[in-house]
Amino acid sequence: MKVIYMGTPEFAVPALEQLYNNGYEIPIVVTQPDKARDRGKKIQFPAVKQKALELGIRVLQPEKVKGDTAFISQIKEFEPDLIVVAAYGKILPKSILDIPKYGCVNIHASLLPKYRGAAPIHWSIIEGEEETGVTLMYMEEGLDTGDMIASSKTKIDKKTTSVLHDELAEMGARLLIDTIPSIENGTAKRIKQDDSKSTYAPMIFKKDGIIDYSKNPIEIERLVRGLNSWPGAYTIYNDKTMKIWEAEAKEKESSEKDGTILNVSDKGIEVAAGGKILLIKKIQMPGKKSMPVADYLKGNKIDIKTILG
DSSP states (O other), X not given: OXXXXXXXXXXXXXXXXHHHHTTOBOOOEXXXXXXXXXXXXXXXXXXXXXXXXXXXXXXXXXXXXXXXXXXXXXXXXXXXXXXXXXXXXXXXXXHHHTSSTTOEEEEESSSTTTTBSSOHHHHHHHTTOSEEEEEEEEOOSSSSOSOEEEEEEEEOTTOOHHHHHHHHHHHHHHHHHHHHHHHHHTOOOOBOOOGGGOOBOOOOOGGGGXXXXXXXXXXXXXXXXXXXTTTOEEEEETTEEEEEEEEEEEEEEOOSOTTBEEEEETTEEEEXXXXXXXXXXXXXXXXXXXXXXXHHTTTOOOOTTOBOO
């Protein structure tokens, strides 16, 4: 089977590797254009491009997909049996969806129809879901609305987005390889999504990380896990941005103003939040590495009664 693969970030790398290792013919990999990153504006390849080059696979990086007749003609010339998409970053037009013999399938990091959109892993944690997973679906012109083929589940527990991201990437790769034979022989399921149960997972921005101490500590702790490793939850301490990388919701109640630092010890920073207490356990100050509060206190001080903002 001839498969064109479309993906961009680290999440999409395991599925590409699995396709290659299982002997599928991959004439081309399509990914987003290179971008200048960090302060030095050094050009960096997308993770999928890097892996494709390591595997000796040709890479295409169109600036746009819709309306790019030259790019669409290139895809047609390869005569793919299947197009596999994982976190590519652009919605494919019908002119591409109609090309492959067996259609276009997408690996989506949620249990559809919940959390359609760009940041399903982050939001499944932030919203307090007990489980999540990956869904393999046939693509159509809508945003993650196509018929589902198969899914795989996992418990969220106390996992961060970083941990869950890697787990779901591997799960998606395995699910794809297990399912392709049924797609090829025509026995793959087509399960309509129940739109009435759909939820949306919009893109995450840095501003989403600001902590609101009027919220319950349980909600804040989920935000901390949901934004770990990017962009990170944060608060303002003495006019400086303090990133919070690990926290714990305590059952104890507090009558102090929300955001007030109640106590500081090697266990962490106790902060009043929503009438209860949030224990901040791992922080990062500007220009410093992230570290447990106990380590930070060895050379620094956190003032009690300060109000975090």
